[in-house]
Amino acid sequence: MIVIRCGSAPVPTVLGEHPRIEVSEVPDKDEINRALAEVGTRRRLLVCGTDAGLATLLTRLMRSENLDVEVAYIAEEDTPATRAYGLPTGSAAAKLGVQGQAHEVPLVRDETGAVLVGEATVAGPRGELLVGEAYADDDKVFSGEVPTLTVRVSRDFPGVRATVEKPRRFRRRRWFTARAVQFGSPGALITRDGITARRPVKRTTFYRHVEPLRLVLP
Numbered sequence: 001m002i003v004i005r006c007g008s009a010p011v012p013t014v015l016g017e018h019p020r021i022e023v024s025e026v027p028d029k030d031e032i033n034r035a036l037a038e039v040g041t042r043r044r045l046l047v048c049g050t051d052a053g054l055a056t057l058l059t060r061l062m063r064s065e066n067l068d069v070e071v072a073y074i075a076e077e078d079t080p081a082t083r084a085y086g087l088p089t090g091s092a093a094a095k096l097g098v099q100g101q102a103h104e105v106p107l108v109r110d111e112t113g114a115v116l117v118g119e120a121t122v123a124g125p126r127g128e129l130l131v132g133e134a135y136a137d138d139d140k141v142f143s144g145e146v147p148t149l150t151v152r153v154s155r156d157f158p159g160v161r162a163t164v165e166k167p168r169r170f171r172r173r174r175w176f177t178a179r180a181v182q183f184g185s186p187g188a189l190i191t192r193d194g195i196t197a198r199r200p201v202k203r204t205t206f207y208r209h210v211e212p213l214r215l216v217l218p
Contacts, residue, residue, distance in 0.1 A: 004046065009076060010076050014095055025050065026195070043069055045071050046098070051079050051081045055192070062113070067107070071213065075090075083118075085105065106153070106160075106209075106212060107213040108209070109207065120150070125189055130185065141162050180206065182205045
């Protein structure tokens with residue numbers, strides 16, 4: 001086992017005896033490549049950081065065909081990813097990372113090859129309503145104008161969940177489960193795991209990768 005610390009993320013004392021690699025809060029490709037080179041034959045990574053840092057690491061594992069590596073996520077506090085996978089936080093997460101077993105869960109990505117570990121939101125540019133349409137497999141999530149589209153990862157198959165924010169008179173949202181969620185718009189801003197894209201896009205797809213993630217779970 002080896003600890004990968006992203007930025008200034010706290011490292012619980014239970015992990016003190018394990019070797020540690022320091023990377024940026026959201027590491028770039030070169031940092032991750034150096035980290036993976038140091039990992040060597042170790043087959044479990046204990047990742048201390050944020051959803052964005054974890055997503056960046058998993059993106060590189062996927063692209064470099066290293067998804068056989070087991071991953072434990074140690075977040076300081078509750079996040080969309082910990083909620084999606086039912087993970088504890090802090091010291092409890094560290095103990096689970098050392099003692100727990102890895103299970104195969106869906107790995108969600110987009111068409112650019114970037115992994116999503118928690119939640120993505122799609123909104124109109126400059127605070128405007130989101131215009132377009134979205135499908136979860138064959139089900140229409142929305143068509144027309146809505147405040148936002150939300151896509152979340154699920155630990156259960158098929159792997160992706162989607163919903164839209166509705167006017168206040170409609171209190172309950174409907175969640176659609178699918179292998180893939182496709183979206184099209186004249187222009188929309190996507191926030192993935194807390195990181196907002198610099199430029200609007202006209203379309204995107206979040207879908208379950210052909211290989212699963214080997215994640216340490218309770």
